[in-house]
Amino acid sequence: MMRPRMFLSVATVAVCISTPIPLHAQWLRQESGTDAEFRGLHAASELVVWAAGRNGWFSRSGDGGATWRADTIAGAADLFLVDVYAFDALAACILGTSFDGGLARIYHTADGGDSWTVTYENRHPQAFLDGLAFWDDAYGVAFGDPVDGAFLVIRTTDGCRSWMEVPRENLPVPLDGEAGFAASGTAITVAGASHAWIGTGGGSIARVLRTTDRGLTWTAHETPLPAGRTAGIFGLAFRDERYGIAVGGDYRVRADGRDNVLRTDDGGRTWRVAGTSAPLGVRYGVAYVAGAPSPTLVATGPSGYGLSTDDGTTWTAVDTVSVNTVSFVSPRAGWVAGVEGRIWRIERPF
Numbered sequence: 001m002m003r004p005r006m007f008l009s010v011a012t013v014a015v016c017i018s019t020p021i022p023l024h025a026q027w028l029r030q031e032s033g034t035d036a037e038f039r040g041l042h043a044a045s046e047l048v049v050w051a052a053g054r055n056g057w058f059s060r061s062g063d064g065g066a067t068w069r070a071d072t073i074a075g076a077a078d079l080f081l082v083d084v085y086a087f088d089a090l091a092a093c094i095l096g097t098s099f100d101g102g103l104a105r106i107y108h109t110a111d112g113g114d115s116w117t118v119t120y121e122n123r124h125p126q127a128f129l130d131g132l133a134f135w136d137d138a139y140g141v142a143f144g145d146p147v148d149g150a151f152l153v154i155r156t157t158d159g160c161r162s163w164m165e166v167p168r169e170n171l172p173v174p175l176d177g178e179a180g181f182a183a184s185g186t187a188i189t190v191a192g193a194s195h196a197w198i199g200t201g202g203g204s205i206a207r208v209l210r211t212t213d214r215g216l217t218w219t220a221h222e223t224p225l226p227a228g229r230t231a232g233i234f235g236l237a238f239r240d241e242r243y244g245i246a247v248g249g250d251y252r253v254r255a256d257g258r259d260n261v262l263r264t265d266d267g268g269r270t271w272r273v274a275g276t277s278a279p280l281g282v283r284y285g286v287a288y289v290a291g292a293p294s295p296t297l298v299a300t301g302p303s304g305y306g307l308s309t310d311d312g313t314t315w316t317a318v319d320t321v322s323v324n325t326v327s328f329v330s331p332r333a334g335w336v337a338g339v340e341g342r343i344w345r346i347e348r349p350f
Contacts, residue, residue, distance in 0.1 A: 143209075249301075
């Protein structure tokens with residue numbers, strides 16, 4: 001059976017012409033320095049933001065996106081860099097994987113990307129990493145599709161310099177066909193000092209994997225989002241240890257009007273339908289706008305990106321340009337990124 005991650009090739013199709021819808025917030029296109037598709041994006045501050053993408057490309061800015069420096073990681077030309085965590089303007093952790101399977105790596109830099117060190121490598125034929133997240137500059141977690149019948153979850157306690165695998169007995173057993181979607185880097189997220197969540201699809205049920213001990217042990221929780229070989233949860237965001245949002249859908253149906261936003265108020269143990277995204281269609285990434293006056297979210301996907309100011313119940317389409325991922329540090333500093341090296345920063349806050 002084709003694994004869910006194979007959908008990723010469809011994001012190379014031509015995007016729609018941008019047709020902004022007026023909102024209080026306005027967005028400004030920035031020049032990333034590359035036309036590589038981005039799926040990883042992380043803002044460390046209102047000035048520092050890193051993006052990661054296809055064929056080993058990354059780009060970073062230390063001045064709020066006014067200027068970007070793009071480059072490639074040596075030896076990563078066959079990898080899609082699907083997620084990034086920025087410690088600061090010089091240090092970052094990037095996760096890359098081969099869409100053909102059989103090679104996944106995590107890289108670390110401490111000099112702004114001039115040089116990179118491979119801190120994790122997996123050459124198992126089933127190896128495929130989907131995303132990473134950090135609680136702080138030391139403790140982080142990453143996950144991948146099942147290998148030999150067990151989810152691949154790895155942890156770092158030294159800021160990406162080394163990684164250790166979580167024993168399979170500490171992880172839920174995958175459903176038949178269950179895996180992750182490496183579309184935005186937001187299929188895994190953290191909150192507080194020790195909580196983390198992973199969204200899945202591909203199986204008969206879309207589930208959320210949950211940990212409360214920095215990834216040492218995990219439990220699985222069912223959701224009402226429709227699932228299948230090409231459907232499930234693509235993105236997660238939590239505003240604290242209790243309240244969170246899951247988004248997704250079916251990547252084959254880019255204008256599907258079905259409900260595709262879920263909410264939890266008990267830390268991811270139970271989930272209920274919250275609403276339907278705008279624009280309509282599968283959502284790849286989602287992020288809370290930290291510091292907004294109400295629970296505000298931005299969600300991305302191939303049909304465009306949208307805004308919710310009521311914790312995911314109702315949505316307004318911002319733009320119909322295809323974008324994969326999103327990162328916010330404040331109402332004044334947030335970015336979306338996607339195909340053809342495109343990056344936008346919020347120009348006027350909510």
